[in-house]
Amino acid sequence: VRPYLNDQRFNSFRRAQWAYWTGRLAAARGDYASARTEFARAIEMFGKEPQKIALNVRALIALARCQQALGDGAGAISSVDQALTLAESFVEEGSPSYLVGFSLVARGELQLTVGARDAALATFKRAGEHLDTTLGAGHPATQAALKEVTALVDPVPLDFIKYKAQVLMLNGLAHYGLGERETAKPYLEAYHKLDPAGGVSKLLA
Numbered sequence: 001v002r003p004y005l006n007d008q009r010f011n012s013f014r015r016a017q018w019a020y021w022t023g024r025l026a027a028a029r030g031d032y033a034s035a036r037t038e039f040a041r042a043i044e045m046f047g048k049e050p051q052k053i054a055l056n057v058r059a060l061i062a063l064a065r066c067q068q069a070l071g072d073g074a075g076a077i078s079s080v081d082q083a084l085t086l087a088e089s090f091v092e093e094g095s096p097s098y099l100v101g102f103s104l105v106a107r108g109e110l111q112l113t114v115g116a117r118d119a120a121l122a123t124f125k126r127a128g129e130h131l132d133t134t135l136g137a138g139h140p141a142t143q144a145a146l147k148e149v150t151a152l153v154d155p156v157p158l159d160f161i162k163y164k165a166q167v168l169m170l171n172g173l174a175h176y177g178l179g180e181r182e183t184a185k186p187y188l189e190a191y192h193k194l195d196p197a198g199g200v201s202k203l204l205a
Contacts, residue, residue: 013053016045020059023066032066039063057087057099061106068110080106098141101130105145117152124148125170128177137177149174150183158186165194176203 010018023038039062046056060083067076080103087099104127111120124145131142153161153171161167172187188200 012045013049016042016049016053017055019045020055020062023059023062027062027066032069036063036066036070039066052086052089054090054099057083057103060086061102064106064110068113073110073113076110080110096130096133098131098134101127101134101145102141104130105141105148108148112152121149121152121167121170124152128174132177143178146174146177150178150180153187158190162190163194165191168194169200172200172203 019038019042023035023042026032026035026038039059042059043056043063046053046059060079064076064079064083067073067079084100084103084107087097087103090099091097104123108120108123108127111117111123128142128145128149131139131145135142137143149170153167153174168187168191172184172191175181175184175187185204188203192200192204
């Protein structure tokens with residue numbers, strides 16, 4: 001492809017796409033410094049386009065992950081914030097969006113790195129809702145968001161959270177969404193004891 005980069009048909013948008021995918025390849029190799037450069041270049045070129053570019057959300061998320069890998073936590077937070085703002089601008093307020101879901105997953109990952117487990121749990125919950133509604137419960141991205149939830153809650157003994165209704169419900173539904181109904185059952189049963197009218201009885205039937 002490189003010999004054609006200066007061809008007039010290879011316009012700025014295509015060059016931005018090229019930079020993005022070159023960054024993806026570099027990141028897959030573990031070369032986060034090169035990937036960061038390519039993602040930053042793609043973002044700059046996307047930003048000059050007359051219309052908003054959905055792929056720019058993915059580029060900002062990818063940049064954030066590279067920045068985090070290279071120890072630039074502040075830069076990663078800024079990039080994720082920009083990704084989320086851009087993602088939200090594509091839809092009406094409150095509407096589901098897979099781009100918002102992807103951005104929230106990235107934010108949740110950053111929250112975990114600083115030990116903000118409760119905040120991360122809430123963020124992954126929102127991400128899962130967006131992804132489930134737009135991509136479907138069986139989509140790999142939706143399943144990954146649910147696994148983030150269960151990875152956070154499962155290590156905590158049930159006795160420690162038996163009075164935390166939201167956590168019980170969230171983890172029970174996450175396991176249920178992953179097809180792990182027997183694992184979901186004790187969380188849903190504990191939630192049902194706190195709120196018999198909460199609507200989980202159908203899942204327990």
